[in-house]
Amino acid sequence: MNWFVKLFTEPSVAQAVIVYSLVIASGIALGKIKILGISFGITWVLFIGLICSYAGISIPKEMEHFVKEFGLILFVYAIGLQVGPGFFSSLKKSALGNNALAASVVVLGVLITIIFFYTTGNHMAIMAGVMSGAVTNTPGLAAAQSAVKDLQVQGVDNSTITLAYAVAYPFAVMGIIFSLILLKKILRVNIEDEQELHRKLNFIQSNRPLSIHIKLENKQLIGQSVRKIFKMVNEPVIISRMFHNGTTITPTPDTVLSDGDVMQFVATKRIMEKVKLLVGTESDMNLRTEPSSNLISRAIVVTRKEITHKRLGDIPEIQHEVLTLTRIKRSGIEMVAHGNIFLQLGDTVTVVGTEESVKAFAEVVGNSLKRLEAPDLGPIFMGIVLGVILGSIPFYIPSIPVPVKIGMAGGPLIIALFLSRFGNHLYLNNYTTNSANLIVRELGIALFLASVGLSSGHNLAAAFTDGSGYRWIVMGITITMMPLLIMGIIASKFFRKTYFEICGLLAGACTDPPALAYAIKTAGNDIPSATYATVYPLIMILRILAAQLLILFFT
Structure with a gap:
């Protein structure tokens, strides 16, 4: 012993x-x-x-x-x-x-x-030691x-x-x-x-993105492209889905607006009020459950570091006509996925598109949690x-x-x-x-x-x-x-x-x-x-x- x-x-x-x-x-x-x-x-x-x-x-x-x-x-x-x-x-x-x-x-x-x-x-x-202990600060x-x-x-x-x-x-x-x-x-x-x-303050001041369906009622926008709405709002806003000519699509900036269009906007509460003034009133239609839609929504995790060195708007691999990036969740905070954002590893991106386009996007950004575990x-x-x-x-x-x-x-x-x-x-x-x-x-x-x-x-x-x-x-x-x-x-x-x-x-x-x-x-x-x-x-x-x-x- x-x-x-x-x-x-x-x-x-x-x-x-x-x-x-x-x-x-x-x-x-x-x-x-x-x-x-x-x-x-x-x-x-x-x-x-x-x-x-x-x-x-x-x-x-x-x-x-x-x-x-x-x-x-x-x-x-x-x-x-x-x-x-x-x-x-x-x-x-x-x-x-x-x-x-x-x-x-x-x-x-x-x-x-x-x-x-x-x-x-x-x-x-000694006083510095007392002070550090008094504020529980080990460093x-x-x-x-x-x-x-x-x-x-x-x-x-x-x-x-x-x-x-x-x-x-x-x-x-x-x-x-x-x-x-x-x-x-x-x-x-x-x-x-x-x-x-705080419940009232959160409702008024929340910066979390909202998702609202708005019917096109502004006659001056009929015949204009979706790009016109983005220019008029001039702040981060996404149109994730659009009921257009009897079909639910993911619009591009060049999509021409028609009478009766219904768009699903993603923006903060403050910006959403501005959108309503420019476009129209809320609609009872829910494009997520619309039977004419072949679109799906998925949360994709960014796990490829190669994709994190460019602006979102400068990545050609994710620019699809049938795909829209709506939100990014980072460290528990949600934000609108606008083109000036740089993706970071661990970001969760919500995308809307066809099954093929969503699958292609997942391959581009990684979506492999095993990569993040190591x-x-x-x-x-x-x-x-x-x-x-x-x-x-x-x-x-x-x-x-x-x-x-x-x-x-x-x-x-x-x-x-x-x-x-x-x-x-x-x-x-x-x-x-x-x-x-x-x-x-x-x-x-x-x-x-x-x-x-x-x-x-x-x-x-x-x-x-x-x-x-x-x-x-x-x-x-x-x-x-x-x-x-x-x-x-x-x-x-x-x-x-x-x-x-x-x-x-x-x-x-x-x-x-x-x-x-x-x-x-x-x-x-x-x-x-x-x-x-x-x-x-x-x-x-x-x-x-x-x-x-x-x-x-x-x-």
Whole structure:
């Protein structure tokens, strides 16, 4: 049995694998337990790592450092691939307000952290750890540790920063949710009234494509081509089917309009009102079930990367007289399939046409889910290489003696954001299925949390012996709740945001999935998810930069 004891106690590759596996497995198992309806999830991996380290279990430092950095890279890179398209969409004017409010939460948290730095005498690196724990942002912790190492900061080590993070984190998870509950009381929100308000708003503001049959009543259009309607509307609109001279067809832009024609239009609600004014009123006819039709409708998945480098209107293989592309569903969002769109791998395209034309279209775009199940690892690792290079570039700032780097947390994240959005144009296919992205992300964060826990637990008792731990808890709760309450009230009173929108916005401002889960359960709909996804990418970047900049300017 001596060999068995050595397997767990003597430093080796086998011992490191066993320790990491046990820490991660135990942490994930405990993460499924809910206390007062709240779960700490994968953060239990950090707590188990701290306990093991406190008990004297350790692994070789070089191995621990590599696993920690590589786990962090996998985590942030997977996040970048997932949220990249949404990040660039969030920069549009319609989402600037949400991002400004969420960024204000970050700024307030930083200001409170600076105040505590001057009033308590704690090292700024420790305060960066408290701040990262107070907003449940693990990449911020990694950025702080990276900055301490790169700047060769004296007087503090990374294990103390990890302890400050770990002590603040559990109270932050509860503090964020308690802030949402408190805001509901302060704003006097009635959940049923809020749900009814969103039902009305969704009906008025929805950008999802509608499908409506409209009868041609504008006599001036008779004898004109369908192209005339497109020119008059001058916005993305599709005519998927048309009852023309007793037959249901898929019209081309050159089809000549006749008296009595009925067309099935696909457009957003706002554009559809414009179509009705130009063409006519709704018809009771349903061309999808019309017996004279030989047209079918199918949802086809884009799985050939060769088709993703051109505008939809510039792909000759899909230009058929008996085929019409009506909608594209991407990342849960539906849009009208107009000619200026670039297809992306994983897009689901709704097409209407004859059976032969639909089959030909499916062959052009792929429609083979097996291709998507096997990710192309080459471009992904090439992106990681570019991210590491970007994170290692030194930036020189006047009056700062040491060059600044965005580090292993910032570089891969920024590269992944850009490649997820523009990689197809560079022939770098970074597509991953949701399940593949999730397993990479969870594996990365589990390895990182286990590493920081195993390297920091030996100082756990000292943190509470001298009273530091209790002070970190108080400061952390303040950094957690005060910005959320202030910006929540401002968002409601001055920006007219609904409570469900505010919940998603504040959960995104803390990059906190448990808070989002609570908000979704409270709302009974996906409204909080929309604002969470809108602000999450920008806030993730700001949290990483904030932790680094605090150490840069105050040490």
